[in-house]
């Protein structure tokens with residue numbers, strides 16, 4: 319199997335997700351198209367902010383060995399050199415083709431966030447629009463799209479943020495949320511953390527409390543977690 323170290327050579331920061339050796343056997347799931355992906359383990363799982371020891375066992379996502387995680391991990395395709403040379407693209411479209419893995423992904427988030435008094439699920443364009451709405455419906459929250467610029471017709475708040483190269487802007491309808499609401503931010507993947515940190519800023523500027531950010535995949539070597547100002551981040555799989 320082709321390992322990421324063999325297909326990657328650039329000094330691009332995204333390349334830091336490569337490793338020359340596979341992680342230990344008991345934590346690694348080989349991917350369909352090469353590369354390695356590690357399911358979450360306890361060291362990656364912050365306890366839910368309002369959890370008590372008593373209700374944690376009710377969350378399937380807190381189980382280190384939850385069998386659903388390995389299937390989810392295996393269903394994510396890895397495409398080297400997309401969209402440009404040196405990037406190892408984590409393709410969640412194959413996860414969407416696998417009805418069990420897709421359903422399990424939604425269920426793991428719903429099990430974690432149901433009953434946590436969350437009234438807003440904020441999904442980040444574009445891939446946060448795939449995972450956010452079913453989670454919102456299942457936990458009884460509204461879905462608020464965090465969009466690329468000039469897409470929303472109403473009054474918007476804008477937040478500029480830095481990408482790997484250059485800048486982008488995220489927008490949210492001002493009247494979509496109210497001060498004091500509790501929000502969950504959903505995206506497919508956290509890399510440098512710039513996107514999530516912009517979403518946190520937008521919500522906090524209008525007085526919304528961001529309870530947690532949740533992603534299917536984390537690229538931990540890009541240290542996106544460190545850009546979230548201490549906001550909790552929950553992920554299902556970690557790609558090294």
Ligand SMILES: O=P(O)(O)OC[C@H]1O[C@H](OP(=O)(O)OP(=O)(O)O)[C@H](O)[C@@H]1O
Nearest residue numbers: 443444445505507508509510511512513
């Ligand atoms: O942690 P970061 O370094 O900010 O990167 C993560 C973001 O990058 C990807 O989106 P992208 O900007 O490619 O947009 P898309 O979902 O519209 O393809 C991904 O879906 C996240 O939103």
Ligand SMILES: Nc1ncnc2[nH]cnc12
Nearest residue numbers: 405406407408409507509
């Ligand atoms: N490696 C990657 N795969 C998929 N989406 C990404 N967004 C930023 N880095 C990414």
